[in-house]
Amino acid sequence: MRLIEWAEEQGRATGKDFLRLDCLVKNATLCGYYENAGFLPAGEAHVEFKVGPGATGENHHLQRLEKALRVPDEDLEVPDEEPQEEHGDDSDDWNEAVRASHPVVAGLRLVWREYRAPTAGGEGARGEEPSFGMWTVADNLVTLLSQMTQEDFDRHDERMPYFGIVWPSAEALVMKLLAGPRLDGLRVLDLGCGLGACGFAAAQLGARVTFLDWEPRALEIVEASAREQGLPPDLLDFVVANWSTPPDLDHFELILGADLLYEKRNAEGVAKFLGRYLRLGGEAWIVDPGRPHVRLFPTQAKMEGINLTAREILAPKGHGPAITLLKLRKPRWRRLHHVQARREGSSRPPSK
Structure with a gap:
């Protein structure tokens, strides 16, 4: 990681806009490690490598990754150590707290970050802009990694602190939600929530999350x-669990998932989870930055x-890749019984 930091410094010093690695x-x-360090997928390539003169080359399938070295001022949402100006309206009391300090929770320094609905024609998506703030981790991935022991690395690679970063896919889904309709009274699950950006967007729209x-x-x-947001405690639940071995949960009208499929092996577990916990007629919105x-x-x-x-392409933030949104639905009982019957070997759905 120090080598990458050095390369970033050299790139900025020489006026480069992006750093690329394969x-x-x-x-x-x-x-996934590099993506959490700020790199984003930028296509794929097949490259032949040869070791030594006259050697037979091997063809390798590479993922190209890029990281922006220059961030436009308008994309900066989190102030540095000492904010130079106030953010938000005076009526939003919780917009004022971070804001100069970095509280520590779970051993990590935090900073406040705000999200607002995208606007069209200078007006909010529904006449006013839904917004919310949330704590994010102030330290970068290098600092988080330094807190891990060698035993942590050896025991399981997924214990790397991915949760400390709000992924581009989550940011795109937040904007999609905030620009959409109200979710009053719906039971919503933020699956693999990380810092909770998608769930907080749903809560802002009236959901029970x-x-x-x-x-x-x-x-x-x-x-x-x-x-900090002052959300009603009776409308929120917090569950520490793995989706592959989940506890007993309610069924949900909407399940949100951002970057759950960062490894191919995750797909089966996520699909089984949706089949078990989506309510009949319920939807799942799964977003991903285009992994093959x-x-x-x-x-x-x-x-x-x-x-x-439905499959939608969501606008990326800055120079990132387009985000793919998969909308999935659990059919109502007749079609669902038909699927179950086919899996059991029957050629037609059960009669009434």
Whole structure:
């Protein structure tokens, strides 16, 4: 990581706008590591490598990753150590708290960040702009990694602190939600919530939200954000669990998931989770920055009785890649029984 930091410094010093590196597509863990360090997918390539003169080359499938070295001023939402001006309206009392200090929760320094609905023609999507603030981790990924022991690395690579970063896919889904209709009274699950950006967007729109992540520190920060926002405690639940071995949960009208499919092996577990916990007629919104294996997810979801209803491309932030939104729905009982019957070997749905 120090080498990457050095390369970033050299790139900025020489006026470059982007830093690029390539990684083997099959090494999903390493690709995910770099994405959490701020790199975004920028296409793929097949490259032949030869070792030594006269050697036979091997063809390798590479993921190209890029990181912007210059961020436009308008994209900066979080102030540095000492903010130079106030953010938000005076009526929003919670916009004032961070704001110069960095409270520590779960052993991590935090900073306040705000989201607002996209505007059209200078007006909010519904006449006023829904907005919310949340705590995010002030330290970069290098600092988070330095807090891990070698035993942590050896035990499980997924214990790397991915939760401390709001992924571009989550930011795109937040904007999609805030620009959409109200969710009053709907039961919504933020699956693999991380710092909870998608769930807080749903809560801002009136939903009853459950935040689920297997990282306890993430849920501590989410709870701190909820307290700071002043959200009604009876409308929120916080669950520490793995989607592959979930506890007993209610069924949900809407399940949100951002960057859940960063590894190909996750698809089966996510599909089974949706099949189990989506209410009949409920929807799942899954977003991803275009990983190749995600194209297969609708097929896996269909095996669990979940159908793809729409595929949308969401506008990226800055110079990032376009984000793919998969909208999936659990059919109502007749079609669902038909799927189950087919899986059991029957050629037609059961009669009434």
